[in-house]
Amino acid sequence: xxxxxxxQETTHELRxxxxxxxxEIRSREGGFTLVVQIxxxxxxxxxxxxxxxGLMTSIKTISEFAQSLPMAPPEPGGFSISPWLAALDIxxxxxxxxxxxxxxxxxFSAVLGSLAAYGLTMVDWxxxxxxxxxxxxxxxxxxxxxxxxxxxxxxxxxxxxILANLGPINLWALPYxxxxxxxxxxxxxxxxxxxxxxxxxxxxGYYLTIDQELMEAARLDGASIFQIYREIIVPLSxxxxxVVLIFQFTTIWNEFFYGLIISAGSQAAPxxxxxxxxxxxxxxxYNRQTAGAxxxxxxxxxxxxxxxxxxxxxxx
Amino acid sequence: MSxxxxxxxxxxxxxxxxxxxxxxxxxxxxxxxxxxxxGCGKTTTLRMVAGFEEISEGEIAIENEVINxxxxxxxxxxxxxxxxxxxxxxxxxxxxxxxxRHSTDLSGEAIETKVxxxxxMLGIGELLDRKPEDLSGGQxxxxxxxxxxxxxxxxxxxxxxxxxxxxxxRAQMRTELQHxxxxxxxxxxxVTHNQTEAMTMGDRIIILDGGxxxxxxxxxxxxxxxxxxxxxxxxxxxxMNFVSLNRENGTLTRENFRYELxxxxxxxxxxxxxxTLGIRPENVDVLPEPEEPNDFFATIDVVEPFGKxxxxxxxxxxxxxxxxxxxxxxxxxxxxxxxxxxxxFPPDYVHLFDGRTGNAIxxxxxxxxxxxxxxx
Numbered sequence: 001x002x003x004x005x006x007x008q009e010t011t012h013e014l015r016x017x018x019x020x021x022x023x024e025i026r027s028r029e030g031g032f033t034l035v036v037q038i039x040x041x042x043x044x045x046x047x048x049x050x051x052x053x054g055l056m057t058s059i060k061t062i063s064e065f066a067q068s069l070p071m072a073p074p075e076p077g078g079f080s081i082s083p084w085l086a087a088l089d090i091x092x093x094x095x096x097x098x099x100x101x102x103x104x105x106x107x108f109s110a111v112l113g114s115l116a117a118y119g120l121t122m123v124d125w126x127x128x129x130x131x132x133x134x135x136x137x138x139x140x141x142x143x144x145x146x147x148x149x150x151x152x153x154x155x156x157x158x159x160x161x162i163l164a165n166l167g168p169i170n171l172w173a174l175p176y177x178x179x180x181x182x183x184x185x186x187x188x189x190x191x192x193x194x195x196x197x198x199x200x201x202x203x204x205g206y207y208l209t210i211d212q213e214l215m216e217a218a219r220l221d222g223a224s225i226f227q228i229y230r231e232i233i234v235p236l237s238x239x240x241x242x243v244v245l246i247f248q249f250t251t252i253w254n255e256f257f258y259g260l261i262i263s264a265g266s267q268a269a270p271x272x273x274x275x276x277x278x279x280x281x282x283x284x285x286y287n288r289q290t291a292g293a294x295x296x297x298x299x300x301x302x303x304x305x306x307x308x309x310x311x312x313x314x315x316x
Numbered sequence: 317m318s319x320x321x322x323x324x325x326x327x328x329x330x331x332x333x334x335x336x337x338x339x340x341x342x343x344x345x346x347x348x349x350x351x352x353x354x355g356c357g358k359t360t361t362l363r364m365v366a367g368f369e370e371i372s373e374g375e376i377a378i379e380n381e382v383i384n385x386x387x388x389x390x391x392x393x394x395x396x397x398x399x400x401x402x403x404x405x406x407x408x409x410x411x412x413x414x415x416x417r418h419s420t421d422l423s424g425e426a427i428e429t430k431v432x433x434x435x436x437m438l439g440i441g442e443l444l445d446r447k448p449e450d451l452s453g454g455q456x457x458x459x460x461x462x463x464x465x466x467x468x469x470x471x472x473x474x475x476x477x478x479x480x481x482x483x484x485x486r487a488q489m490r491t492e493l494q495h496x497x498x499x500x501x502x503x504x505x506x507v508t509h510n511q512t513e514a515m516t517m518g519d520r521i522i523i524l525d526g527g528x529x530x531x532x533x534x535x536x537x538x539x540x541x542x543x544x545x546x547x548x549x550x551x552x553x554x555x556m557n558f559v560s561l562n563r564e565n566g567t568l569t570r571e572n573f574r575y576e577l578x579x580x581x582x583x584x585x586x587x588x589x590x591x592t593l594g595i596r597p598e599n600v601d602v603l604p605e606p607e608e609p610n611d612f613f614a615t616i617d618v619v620e621p622f623g624k625x626x627x628x629x630x631x632x633x634x635x636x637x638x639x640x641x642x643x644x645x646x647x648x649x650x651x652x653x654x655x656x657x658x659x660x661f662p663p664d665y666v667h668l669f670d671g672r673t674g675n676a677i678x679x680x681x682x683x684x685x686x687x688x689x690x691x692x
Contacts, residue, residue: 213398213401214401214403216368216397216401217401217463219387219389220366220388220391220393220415221389221414221415222389222415222419222420223418227418232403236405
């Protein structure tokens with residue numbers, strides 16, 4: 001009996017002291033949260049300031065720009081949307097180019113990456129570890145290291161000639177098909193190939209979380225390796241596809257180096273290269289340049305606005 | 317429905333032998349339970365039949381056709397996994413029909429009919445349009461079962477299907493599974509570490525330890541005529557009591573303890589210097605005080621009341637045993653911790669094992685004429 005009373009008393013004392021400490025921690029936490037909030041606001045401010053300055057610059061005339069602070073809004077007389085119109089006019093064709101190779105390349109690299117990861121992760125066969133190591137090594141490949149062989153490759157492999165002689169129809173004789181589209185195809189192939197390694201890695205990480213018993217059940221049910229991929233793995237991969245497609249879109253859209261080398265001044269230049277041309281030259285039209293920068297950033301911004309939550313879910 | 321045979325099947329992982337020379341013949345429609353402690357090779361054996369593990373040596377045959385080189389999708393086998401392995405993005409109906417779609421040529425309608433039929437039989441007919449994540453554990457288990465049943469395979473494989481269920485549901489599903497298997501009459505291999513499931517569900521049970529077959533027989537055979545100390549201790553809850561003793565002529569001795577054997581028993585151990593005496597808790601007699609020469613005093617250490625019966629943990633007064641002797645008595649007798657009582661090991665219920673090898677030398681039923689068990 002005495003033991004029980006002592007235990008009850010002790011528990012009561014303990015509870016009181018824990019509540020006291022918890023109160024302290026909570027108010028200390030409150031203070032801590034406030035500091036974090038202030039830092040977050042400051043950080044957001046620092047990030048948004050250049051954006052704001054760029055936006056302001058892009059809607060001013062040149063004389064207005066020269067007279068005012070970058071982040072100050074334009075005076076009524078100095079407001080103009082002509083930088084935007086000019087930038088659109090200049091960048092328009094190359095934006096179409098960029099869409100033309102970015103979308104196919106992102107789809108191809110995602111699909112091929114998923115297939116490769118499936119074969120390397122969900123199916124057991126000899127030598128797959130070595131092959132996986134090669135894929136991992138490929139993600140570290142610096143663009144500069146292979147750009148010389150790459151450009152030599154594209155000078156040897158004449159896409160234009162190959163497609164001209166393929167089958168009964170000469171592709172280049174068709175309406176709306178232009179010669180520089182061959183370069184677009186080269187860009188598609190290059191970006192797909194370069195992106196496969198990272199896509200494979202991303203999918204592999206995801207497939208490792210899928211229970212192997214699911215594969216075994218499906219095989220006992222009589223499904224072939226490819227049927228399992230199509231009917232079970234792909235539907236389960238939708239979150240990862242969202243991540244990979246978004247990632248590849250932004251990577252390929254924003255890419256500059258290969259776009260520059262492979263298009264080499266032709267009409268097939270991607271929008272990043274065209275923007276760079278806009279920013280060079282003797283006369284620096286800052287309002288037009290900032291407008292151009294916004295235009296180039298717009299598609300990726302829209303992608304993140306529309307699909308950002310799926311991306312966040314997928315990488316969880 | 318078909319027979320299944322293991323011919324000297326061995327499985328090695330490098331230097332480690334997971335399954336050693338398993339040689340077993342299973343009859344048509346038998347419910348065989350493979351039981352043993354963790355790591356004994358039971359799941360490995362199951363997976364060899366399924367085709368997920370290569371067979372290192374020996375052959376497995378279904379209907380006398382060797383299946384060693386057949387891939388899993390070619391074998392006419394269905395499996396219920398411990399984690400159920402339901403396809404999470406498909407409805408219950410799609411889950412159950414997946415196998416029929418991929419391993420048969422049946423039309424969509426025929427498949428639909430079979431699926432509905434099977435679902436009704438398992439009591440999940442109303443759940444056909446739900447996804448696995450919306451189902452309870454018991455319902456998911458029935459879907460997994462339905463997926464296997466609808467295939468009408470040669471062999472059912474079950475890998476601890478009841479271990480993720482709570483105790484009440486487990487007991488309920490045990491009976492249902494037996495009922496279903498009896499109805500369908502499909503040869504079944506059922507893996508578990510739970511010896512209650514083994515005893516209640518199996519037509520015959522395979523007891524494995526460390527990859528080696530310990531005994532293959534009916535539950536009653538394994539219970540009453542264990543091949544060795546391992547089987548005797550593994551089967552039966554609470555475990556059989558073991559006392560290791562030295563033999564002096566016809567008497568087994570230990571410090572402050574003597575047990576005199578009957579003539580027949582003494583004869584059976586005449587060549588064994590070290591003998592382990594085994595007796596099941598329900599056969600230990602508890603008396604107010606010792607009466608016969610073999611009886612001895614003990615104090616009650618712990619009482620475990622179960623309602624219908626009690627387990628008494630006994631500590632001998634004079635003798636020193638390595639652990640308590642457990643006695644199971646009916647619930648109507650009243651004993652308290654600290655009581656001093658007499659303990660008797662009736663010779664009619666005593667098992668004798670070779671103290672060095674663990675092999676059984678004398679089982680109580682050796683006194684009568686009984687059918688020998690099929691052992692290795």
